[in-house]
Amino acid sequence: MAAAGRLAITVVRHGLTAWNIERRYQGQRDIPLLLPDAVPGLDRLRDDLRRYxxxxxxxxxxxxxxxxxxxxxxxxxxxxxxxxxxxxxxxxREMDFGAYEGKCYEELKDLPAYRAWIDSQGEQAPPEGESAAALRARLDAWFDDLLEAAEAHAWQRLLVVTHGGVIRELRRRFEAIDFWDGSVAQAEGRRFMFDKQGGAWQCSWSSAVPAPASAR
Incomplete structure (x- = not known):
């Protein structure tokens, strides 16, 4: 088991891409970082993680x-x-946005299927894509495996590099906020502290990554 029944998981979003700037749905498209534009954010994240x-x-x-x-x-x-x-x-991976990947709001806003997807908060899968329930299911399976490995190896600190939708879902479940309120910018994220209580892992607090200058 992780020492003293505590486990800190630092979850960060990837750096800036061209599609982020163009506000296109990336989903599971394999889009690279926009360099050198992404570098300042990546440097700030790197320095914060090194301090930690x-x-x-x-x-x-x-x-x-x-x-x-x-x-x-x-x-x-x-x-x-x-x-x-x-x-x-x-x-x-990010949620699979199916037929909406590569497109932006202005291209989609008048489509009834798109409006229905937005109004359902992702619970209704987009055409050829993934529902919020499917995203939750695969994250549940991954997180269960992670906790099992953490206990087996007595891990205390983990780093996770992922996508905006994944972080939104983790914040929804561990910070009890609305999925749409859990956004983080590129090359930023959250640190979750878990304590084992009554045989189950519970999130006791979370904080911003990189930490605000006033908190260092």
């Missing part, structure tokens, strides 16, 4: 297999790639 790891390093790292996450991870590790075990995890 100076106290105690990450025991393991999980990353979506999409290139924008793998590029983000390579930048924030920069020279420390071999220090920690890396788990490349397709279940950490």
């Amino acid at each position: 790891q100076a106290e105690q390093p990450f025991n393991a790292i999980y990353s979506s297999d999409l290139i924008r996450c793998r590029q983000t991870l390579a930048h924030v590790l920069e020279g420390r790639e071999g220090d920690t075990a890396l788990h490349v995890e397709p279940r950490l």
Whole structure:
């Protein structure tokens, strides 16, 4: 079991892409980072994670297999790639937006199916895409496996590099906020602290990553 029944999981979103700027649905399209535009945000995240790891390093790292996450991870590790075990995890991909991927709001806003999808808060799957329930199911399976591994290896600190929709869903369940209120910017995220209580892991608090300057 993780030492003292505590586990800190730092979950961050990938850096900036061209489709982020154009406000296009990326979903599971393998879109790379927009360089050099993404670098300032990645540098800020890298510096924050280095300060955090100076106290105690990450025991393991999980990353979506999409290139924008793998590029983000390579930048924030920069020279420390071999220090920690890396788990490349397709279940950490963004929601599959199906036929809407590559399109922006202005192209879709008048489509009845798109309006129905928005009004359902994603519970109704987009054409050829994934419902919010399907996203929750794959994240549930991944998170159960993560906790099992954390207990087996006595992990205390984990890093996860993923996508905006995944972080929204984690914030919804662990911070008890609305899915649409849980957005984070590119190269930013949240740190969740879990305590084991009565045989179950419970999120006791969360905070912004990178930490605000006033909190350092």
